[in-house]
Amino acid sequence: MKQVALITGAGQGIGAAIAKRLADDGFAVAVLGRTLSKVEKVAGEINASHPDQALALKADVAKRDEVFAAVAATVDRFGDLTVMVNNAGVAPTTPIMEVDEETLQWAQAINVNGTVWGIQAAVQAFEQAGHGGKIINATSQAGIEGNPELTVYGSTKFAIRGITQTTAKELAPKGITVNAFAPGIVKTPMMYDIAHEVAQNAGQDDEWGMAQFSDGIALGYLSSPEDVAAGVAFLAGPDSNYMTGQTLVVDGGMVFH
Numbered sequence: 439m440k441q442v443a444l445i446t447g448a449g450q451g452i453g454a455a456i457a458k459r460l461a462d463d464g465f466a467v468a469v470l471g472r473t474l475s476k477v478e479k480v481a482g483e484i485n486a487s488h489p490d491q492a493l494a495l496k497a498d499v500a501k502r503d504e505v506f507a508a509v510a511a512t513v514d515r516f517g518d519l520t521v522m523v524n525n526a527g528v529a530p531t532t533p534i535m536e537v538d539e540e541t542l543q544w545a546q547a548i549n550v551n552g553t554v555w556g557i558q559a560a561v562q563a564f565e566q567a568g569h570g571g572k573i574i575n576a577t578s579q580a581g582i583e584g585n586p587e588l589t590v591y592g593s594t595k596f597a598i599r600g601i602t603q604t605t606a607k608e609l610a611p612k613g614i615t616v617n618a619f620a621p622g623i624v625k626t627p628m629m630y631d632i633a634h635e636v637a638q639n640a641g642q643d644d645e646w647g648m649a650q651f652s653d654g655i656a657l658g659y660l661s662s663p664e665d666v667a668a669g670v671a672f673l674a675g676p677d678s679n680y681m682t683g684q685t686l687v688v689d690g691g692m693v694f695h
């Protein structure tokens with residue numbers, strides 16, 4: 439069967455690395471993001487080495503209709519969908535007393551609702567095609583253990599692990615597996631923003647901010663987006679067929695439970 443993956447939030451960082459890795463592994467890939475120029479650039483890079491294997495799609499994952507339309511466009515272009523990677527996410531830094539309604543709703547709409555819409559749209563496509571499939575959600579080390587100043591982000595990432603477990607049980611009879619990946623500290627624009635915020639709040643510079651994160655990593659260094667993409671490639675491929683409802687932790691040794 440032809441393998442077709444849609445990756446959300448793939449205009450940069452981990453999502454872009456996943457799209458490139460899955461294309462290397464033989465997948466046709468739909469590269470979805472909210473900024474068209476960014477996803478077009480990633481898709482262009484993939485198509486340069488793998489002709490006609492990538493499609494750029496603009497959508498906001500917080501909007502259910504846009505996610506369903508993106509899945510439909512993927513099926514139109516490649517004839518199928520077999521893997522859905524709900525990677526898009528935002529990571530506000532939120533000392534508890536600064537949490538407001540708007541930030542909570544914004545992060546929930548993208549991280550949590552966006553994951554739910556992605557699951558629904560993928561399930562519909564799998565059912566229409568008459569086969570099962572694989573759904574892979576982005577959680578985080580911050581969704582396994584609480585981190586200071588990440589109440590909003592952490593709450594969304596804990597929720598994604600919950601959704602991964604509930605839907606894994608619910609969708610198993612349809613031949614659909616649902617797993618998650620939990621990166622630790624990955625060198626992406628998101629992480630540089632968080633380190634900057636944490637440093638500002640402590641009256642320190644950005645270098646200090648990044649050092650706060652690498653201190654807790656057993657392997658002693660920050661990860662690249664490609665390290666995470668390797669874990670996702672496993673979850674997207676046949677070697678993970680007997681796994682569902684699980685969170686694959688790719689954090690260099692930060693959480694051990």
Ligand code: NAP
Nearest residue numbers: 447449450451452472473498499527576578623624626628
């Ligand atoms: P990133 O560098 O901020 O990239 C995220 C991508 O998602 C961006 O391209 C962004 O688009 C896109 N996006 C954001 N909101 C969207 C929306 N509403 N609809 C569609 N696309 C949207 O983040 P990253 O570090 O690669 O993180 C990817 C995932 O891994 C996230 O779920 C994150 O929570 C998780 N994670 C990251 C780390 C880390 O250390 N970096 C650690 C643990 C977990 P624009 O570029 O157009 O804004």
